[in-house]
Amino acid sequence: MLARELAEPYALVDLDTDALEAARILAADRLPGLVVTDQDGSPYAILPASQVVRFVIPEYVREDPSLARVLSERAADEIVRRLAGNKVRDLLPDKPHQLPVLNGDDTVIELAAAMARMRSPLVAVLEDGRITGVVTAARLLEFGCGAA
Amino acid sequence: MLARELAEPYALVDLDTDALEAARILAADRLPGLVVTDQDGSPYAILPASQVVRFVIPEYVREDPSLARVLSERAADEIVRRLAGNKVRDLLPDKPHQLPVLNGDDTVIELAAAMARMRSPLVAVLEDGRITGVVTAARLLEFGCGAA
Numbered sequence: 001m002l003a004r005e006l007a008e009p010y011a012l013v014d015l016d017t018d019a020l021e022a023a024r025i026l027a028a029d030r031l032p033g034l035v036v037t038d039q040d041g042s043p044y045a046i047l048p049a050s051q052v053v054r055f056v057i058p059e060y061v062r063e064d065p066s067l068a069r070v071l072s073e074r075a076a077d078e079i080v081r082r083l084a085g086n087k088v089r090d091l092l093p094d095k096p097h098q099l100p101v102l103n104g105d106d107t108v109i110e111l112a113a114a115m116a117r118m119r120s121p122l123v124a125v126l127e128d129g130r131i132t133g134v135v136t137a138a139r140l141l142e143f144g145c146g147a148a
Numbered sequence: 149m150l151a152r153e154l155a156e157p158y159a160l161v162d163l164d165t166d167a168l169e170a171a172r173i174l175a176a177d178r179l180p181g182l183v184v185t186d187q188d189g190s191p192y193a194i195l196p197a198s199q200v201v202r203f204v205i206p207e208y209v210r211e212d213p214s215l216a217r218v219l220s221e222r223a224a225d226e227i228v229r230r231l232a233g234n235k236v237r238d239l240l241p242d243k244p245h246q247l248p249v250l251n252g253d254d255t256v257i258e259l260a261a262a263m264a265r266m267r268s269p270l271v272a273v274l275e276d277g278r279i280t281g282v283v284t285a286a287r288l289l290e291f292g293c294g295a296a
Contacts, residue, residue, distance in 0.1 A: 020293070027290035032180035032269050049285030054264040056292065061261050068261035069254075080292035106217075109209070113216035116205040121180050121198050137197030142175035144204065144228035145168070 003111045004104030006143055007125040007133025012037055015044065019086035023052050035099060035124055035134060036088055043124045043131055045096035047088060055091045056082050099124055104132065112140055151259045152252030154291055155273040155281025160185055163192065167234035171200050183247060183272055183282060184236055191272045191279055193244035195236060203239045204230050247272055252280065260288055 011029060013022050014037045022034060026049045033048040054062070061068050100114040100123045115123050115137060122136045159177060161170050162185045170182060174197045181196040202210070209216050248262040248271045263271050263285060270284045 023289045024293050026286045027293050030284065030286045030290075032284070032286065048267075048269065049289060050263055050267055050269050053260055053285050053288055054267065057257075057260050057264040061257070062265045065258060065261060068258045071255075071257045107219075109205075109219045110213060110216040112201055112205050113210050113213060115198055116202040117210045119196075119198055119202065121196065136178065136180070137201050138174045138178045138180065140201055141171045141197060142178075145172050145175050 001108040001143065002104060003102045003106045003108065003123075003125045003135065004127065004132070006108060006111070006135045006139055007104070008135070008139060010035055010122070010134035012131060013047070013088050014039055014041075015087065015089040015092075017088045019052075019055075019088060019091050020083040022047065022088050022091065023083055026052060032121060033097075034088075035122070035131065036092070036096075037131065041130055043099050043101045043126070045092060046099050046120070046122065047091060048097060051093060052083075052091055055086075056080055101126055103127070108140070108143065111135055115140065149256040149291065150252060151250045151254045151256065151271075151273045151283065152275065152280070154256060154259070154283045154287055155252070156283070156287060158183055158270070158282035160279060161195070161236050162187055162189075163235065163237040163240075165236045167200075167203075167231040167236060167239050170195065170236050170239065171231055174200060180269060181245075182236075183270070183279065184240070184244075185279065189278055191247050191249045191274070193240060194247050194268070194270065195239060196245060199241060199245075200231075200239055202241075203234075204228055249274055251275070256288070256291065259283055263288065 036044045038044045104127045184192045186192045248266045252275045
């Protein structure tokens with residue numbers, strides 16, 4: 001079994017995608033994260049949904065649960081508006097989550113080994129330098145449990 | 149808005165759930181991870197799907213991509229069988245991913261602050277000491293984007 005046989009379509013954004021648009025994709029498809037490419041379509045990083053939440057919650061609120069308690073719903077709306085006007089590149093942490101990248105003709109074992117080594121929830125599959133799909137850990141387990 | 153209004157049902161396993169059963173749940177529901185409780189139903193940890201993959205790929209394969217390349221499909225089947233006879237507790241890393249826990253009457257801002265602080269993909273919502281649901285980062289963004 002080759003990596004390309006397990007790969008599935010997945011939502012891609014690039015570094016210049018609007019941050020609010022990225023949040024809407026995560027929300028609409030209930031995704032745990034997005035694959036981020038650079039401007040020429042090369043794989044760049046993973047943007048976890050929790051990182052977007054982290055971006056919209058100011059540090060002084062994150063670190064002070066009693067302050068979070070007294071913030072009103074209206075404040076919540078205003079916090080979400082922090083996304084507007086930002087790009088995906090602004091949401092990424094200083095050390096973004098590395099995205100393992102394999103070629104379509106790599107084997108499933110190589111794919112699993114890369115996922116395990118990098119503790120990554122997904123692996124991007126490349127053909128001719130472009131991402132043609134993604135294999136999630138759950139997809140890999142589906143293959144494994146089917147084989148067992 | 150209170151935490152309980154955003155909470156949704158989510159797959160729970162406990163420390164003694166069969167490891168292969170846990171992998172099958174992850175695969176069938178295409179989940180990025182499972183909520184693990186201890187034997188009395190109290191929240192314990194998050195088990196990421198990638199951690200299950202890590203468990204089934206022996207360290208000598210993880211760290212040697214050239215070895216991964218030569219392993220046959222048959223080896224893959226055998227590796228997956230490593231799950232059989234193990235429990236969820238065996239899959240968890242030494243320092244499991246902490247599971248943020250909030251009460252149903254905590255506010256959505258408190259929930260978002262806990263998620264952001266702990267960089268967690270989900271938060272468990274408790275009522276009377278039992279998990280009644282889970283809020284994922286994507287669910288929270290859905291609420292936020294709807295409000296914006």
